[in-house]
Amino acid sequence: AQRSSIALQHGAHHIGKRTDAQMEIWRNYGLGQFIHWGLYAIPGGHWQGKYYPGAAEWIRSWSGMPNEDYDHLYQQFNPKNFDANAWAAQAKAMGARYVIITTKHHDGFCIWPSKYTDYTIANTPYKKDALKEIVDAYDAVGIDVYLYFSIIDWNHKGYQSAAPKTVAEKRDYETFKTFTANQLKELLTNYPSAKGLWFDGTWDAAWVAQAAFADSLETELRAMRPGLIIGSRFRADENGKRxxxxxxxxxxxxxxxxxxxxxxxxxxIHGNDWDCVMTVPENQWGYHSEWRGHVKTSTELIEMMAQSVALDGNFVLNFGPDGQGTIRPEEAKLAQEIGDWMQINHEAIYDCGYAGLEKQDWGYITQNRKTGKYYLIVFNVPVSGTLKIKNASGKGIGKLYDLAHPEQQYETEEIHRSAEGNEYFIHLKDKPTQPKVIVWESSDLD
Ligand code: JFZ
Incomplete structure (x- = not known):
């Protein structure tokens, strides 16, 4: 089927993947960290003894939380345990190669001293620029920084959700647009090492109607920072398509x-680059002191990461530090466990993507984009102790060995060859601790 091709002024400006060096780096990250940290971390999903069941970072929108009270939380923001270097060290040990940090969430509170509003960290008892501390700390350990920015801003007077109708509303919304543009330019200016912007809160009718403005702002931002990476959640086209x-x-x-x-x-995935952002509990991004419902295990998260990379994406795990800047023990434990796994198995994740092979029930197959080696990431060991793989026709089984113990090669057995592909059995000798990785160097058949 031929794709329709209506002339658009504010649609996609390129078709297909970006091929430049910075995007190639992004594509190869494999694992990232998300951090949601702001004033919502102080109430942590509770107010006046009442439990807020929604996402903690949305607590201001709850009837049990008077807006007045929320808007004064900044006076208490003084995270005594905040140590950006400790966060960065933990992320590094986990194996993250990029971080996305909330500079401003929907509440409008800025963790950098923006000169365009008073609602910033500069006016808290903490006073210092936490964003700079975070950017510097992650830069120092070699983790690329991306800035999360919410277009929704419940604190700005000109902000509106519905499309402005009256002359006064339109005028106010213009002040909000200017403010938004100023803040974004300020962020790129103040934090020159940041590689990209991760936008959120862009679904309001008012913003969706701003296709031309958003497009030209984006052009300005890209001109400021060659190689800048922006996802698909920033702007709509002139027909409101997001x-x-x-x-x-x-x-x-x-x-x-x-x-x-x-x-x-x-x-x-329609041939596109993508990232999956994932929470540890069901739907909590900011710190909630009481997680209810399902909380994921490190094995589940590692499997999600493997699935992401096997389908050409990046996996980004969210952390919600508390109001004192502490990363909760549950998250610290997961970071440690994922890091332990990554230390042995990162070769199956970094610089890897879709292998072009059929997925099998025992797990996922990734392929290193540079070396061409395949990695079998095994989550479910069959009772038979035998894995089945289907290779492209023309490819032989070659050599298979344990990533953790390369001297341990696996016995293989050809099932059959056909034009659709060649099938083989791999006989596992041991009962492997899961999930484990088997390196596969396939060979061309004569
Ligand atoms: C948004 C925020 O509202 C939320 O607080 C958090 O920051 C998250 C990362 O982003 O929530 C969304 C946004 C988009 C979808 C779902 C939740 N979506 O497209 O399905």
Whole structure:
């Protein structure tokens, strides 16, 4: 089927993946960290003894939380345990290669001293620029920094959710647009090492109607920072289409719609770059002192990471430090466990993507984009102790060995060859501790 091709002024500006060096780095990260940290960390999902069941970073919008009270929380923001270097060291040990940090969430509170509003960290008892501390700390350990920025801003007087109608509303909204543009330029100016912007809160009718403004602002931001990476959640096209424009083409550099969910097959990603952002509990991004419902294990998270990379995406795990700047023990433990796994198995994740092979029930297959080696990431060891793999026709089984113990090679057995592909058995000798990685150097058949 031919894609429709309606002329658009504010749709996708390029078709297909970016091929430049910075985007290539992004594509190869494999694992990232998300951090949601702001005033919402102080109430932590509770107010006056009452439990807020929603996402903790949304507590200001709850009837049990008077806006007045929320808007004065900044007077208490003084995170005594905040240590950006400790956060960065923990992220590094986990194996993260990029971090996305909330500079400003929907509440409008800025963790940098923005000169365009008083609602910033500069006016808290903490006073210092926490964003700079974070950027410097992550830069120092070699983790690339991306800035999360919410267009929704409940604190700005000109901000509106519905499209402005009256002359006064329109005038106010213009002040909000100018403010937004100023803050974004300020962020890129103040934090020159930041590699990209991760936008959120862009679904309001008022913002969706700003296709021309958002497009030209984006052009300015890209001019300020060659190589800047922006996902598909920033702007709409002139028909109000978000993420994918009227022609169905992805807008901007990668698909940002994989939020707490993963694609199942390679067809689901439409050939685009993408990242999956994932919470540890069901739907909590900011610190909530009382997690209810399902809380994921490190094995589940590692499996999600493997699935992401096997389908050409990055996996980004969220952390919500508390009001004192402490990363809660549950998250610290997960970071440690994922890090222990990554220390042995990172080769199956970094610089890897879709292998072009059929997924098998025992787990996932990734392929290193540089060396061409395949990695079998085994989550479910069959009772038989035998894995089945299907290779491209023309490819022989070659050599298979344990990533952790390369001297341990696996016995293989050819099942059959056909034009659709060649099938082989791999006989595992041991009962491996899961999840484990088997390196596969396949060979060309004569
Ligand atoms: C947004 C925020 O509202 C939330 O607080 C958090 O910051 C998260 C990362 O982003 O929530 C969303 C945004 C988009 C979708 C779902 C939740 N979505 O597209 O499905």
């Amino acid at each position: 993420h994918f424009d009227t022609n169905g083409d992805l807008m901007d550099d990668y698909e940002q719609g994989w939020e707490r969910k993963l694609p199942k097959t390679i067809a689901d």
